[in-house]
Amino acid sequence: MSTALSIGEAARRSGCTVATNRFYEEVGLIPEAERTAGGRRVFTRPGIERLKLVRRLRSMEFGIAAIKELLTAMRGAGTCLDVRDIAETQLQIVRARRAKIDALERTLSGLAGDCTLMCAESPSSECTIIDNLSRTA
Amino acid sequence: MSTALSIGEAARRSGCTVATNRFYEEVGLIPEAERTAGGRRVFTRPGIERLKLVRRLRSMEFGIAAIKELLTAMRGAGTCLDVRDIAETQLQIVRARRAKIDALERTLSGLAGDCTLMCAESPSSECTIIDNLSRTA
DNA sequence: CTACAAGCTCAAGCGACTTGAGGAGCAAGC
DNA sequence: GCTTGCTCCTCAAGTCGCTTGAGCTTGTAG
Numbered sequence: 001m002s003t004a005l006s007i008g009e010a011a012r013r014s015g016c017t018v019a020t021n022r023f024y025e026e027v028g029l030i031p032e033a034e035r036t037a038g039g040r041r042v043f044t045r046p047g048i049e050r051l052k053l054v055r056r057l058r059s060m061e062f063g064i065a066a067i068k069e070l071l072t073a074m075r076g077a078g079t080c081l082d083v084r085d086i087a088e089t090q091l092q093i094v095r096a097r098r099a100k101i102d103a104l105e106r107t108l109s110g111l112a113g114d115c116t117l118m119c120a121e122s123p124s125s126e127c128t129i130i131d132n133l134s135r136t137a
Numbered sequence: 138m139s140t141a142l143s144i145g146e147a148a149r150r151s152g153c154t155v156a157t158n159r160f161y162e163e164v165g166l167i168p169e170a171e172r173t174a175g176g177r178r179v180f181t182r183p184g185i186e187r188l189k190l191v192r193r194l195r196s197m198e199f200g201i202a203a204i205k206e207l208l209t210a211m212r213g214a215g216t217c218l219d220v221r222d223i224a225e226t227q228l229q230i231v232r233a234r235r236a237k238i239d240a241l242e243r244t245l246s247g248l249a250g251d252c253t254l255m256c257a258e259s260p261s262s263e264c265t266i267i268d269n270l271s272r273t274a
Numbered sequence: 275c276t277a278c279a280a281g282c283t284c285a286a287g288c289g290a291c292t293t294g295a296g297g298a299g300c301a302a303g304c
Numbered sequence: 305g306c307t308t309g310c311t312c313c314t315c316a317a318g319t320c321g322c323t324t325g326a327g328c329t330t331g332t333a334g
Contacts, residue, residue, distance in 0.1 A: 008280065018281085023322060038330050040281055056270055060241055064321070084252040091245045098242055101235045104197055108228045115221040133193055145311065155312085160291060175299050177312055201290070 003045055007033075010043040014051035021051065027064055029054050029071070062090055140182055144170075147180040151188035158188065164201055166191050166208075199227055 011018045024030045025041075030050050033041035043051075057067045066086060073082045111133075148155045161167045162178075167187050170178035180188075194204045203223055210219045248270075 006281080017323085019323060020321085022282090027321090036330090038281085040330075053270055058321085060245055080252055080255075084249055087245060087249045087252070091242070091249055094238060094242050094245055098235070098238045101231060101238055105228070105231050105235055108197060108224060108231055112221055112224045112228055115217055115224070118217075133190060143311075144313095154292085156292065157290085159313090164290090173299090175312085177299075195290085 005043040005048070007041045007043065010041075010048055010051060013048050015055050016051060024051070024054060029064060029067055060090065061094060062086075066090065142180040142185070144178045144180065147178075147185055147188060150185050152192050153188060161188070161191060166201060166204055197227065198231060199223075203227060 005013070007018050007021055011021050014021070016024070021030075022041075025032055030047065033043060033047065036042055054067060057070065062070065066089075070083060070086050073086065142150070144155050144158055148158050151158070153161070158167075159178075162169055167184065170180060170184065173179055191204060194207065199207065203226075207220060207223050210223065
């Protein structure tokens with residue numbers, strides 16, 4: 001029992017807020033924490049590691065359901081390939097989002113740039129952005 | 138009254154679903170539609186154009202509040218520069234998201250690639266992804 | 275002993291929709 | 305005229321990943 005940490009400490013060390021921590025327990029991403037006599041959650045090192053792992057997966061935009069799958073595959077009979085499949089799926093999603101964002105950035109910077117060129121010296125209500133938006137498919 | 142369209146037709150022509158169409162009305166992105174004697178919404182060409190404009194703005198990831206601002210700036214006394222400011226703000230947001238997605242894609246493809254190399258021939262439960270995730274900060 | 279921080283639970287809110295239940299309108303075929 | 309079946313209506317709740325708030329208890333330092 002050397003390292004019995006409060007939820008606040010766990011939050012500080014894992015990088016998620018106290019509220020998020022409780023939320024993860026509620027939805028089953030981490031096991032239900034042990035409690036003190038007074039009813040407070042107690043965290044130990046493995047619990048913190050689990051929290052960090054969940055945070056890392058979330059930062060990679062894995063959804064909660066996908067993280068559950070991953071954790072199951074890790075603990076259970078799943079092989080590395082099961083895990084990799086989940087990662088690959090996620091990669092496809094991220095790549096698609098990246099492509100969309102790229103196109104988006106080009107469109108937006110084009111619009112804003114045009115406007116800067118055309119309207120900066122003579123601000124009017126006949127905006128090039130509005131023109132562009134109204135015409136472009 | 139040459140072009141009096143049902144909500145279904147409006148949806149088909151504007152590219153948003155019937156439900157989304159009603160939702161946009163509810164939150165005030167489009168004006169409340171006129172109704173037939175029977176209580177059904179009636180759309181005309183300007184209404185469809187407005188819907189398309191909203192769709193285009195949403196596809197550029199403008200939030201509903203930002204679209205309202207834009208529409209107000211367009212109809213009201215706002216100048217082109219007001220509109221451009223909103224677009225620039227959006228561009229900053231999109232660029233930040235792009236940077237995050239880029240990093241994410243590199244991380245994920247690294248993980249999945251490693252796994253393919255290491256585990257493809259000998260699927261085990263000692264997954265390189267899991268190893269990586271457990272160690273990486 | 276008394277503050278006061280930090281913990282607890284439960285409930286609701288966010289954004290942008292989607293989904294579902296339960297009913298009404300309306301054109302076409304019989 | 306009547307029924308079939310599609311479209312439409314409203315209202316309510318669900319989605320995702322949290323965050324925020326109210327109102328209470330626990331633990332600790334002075």
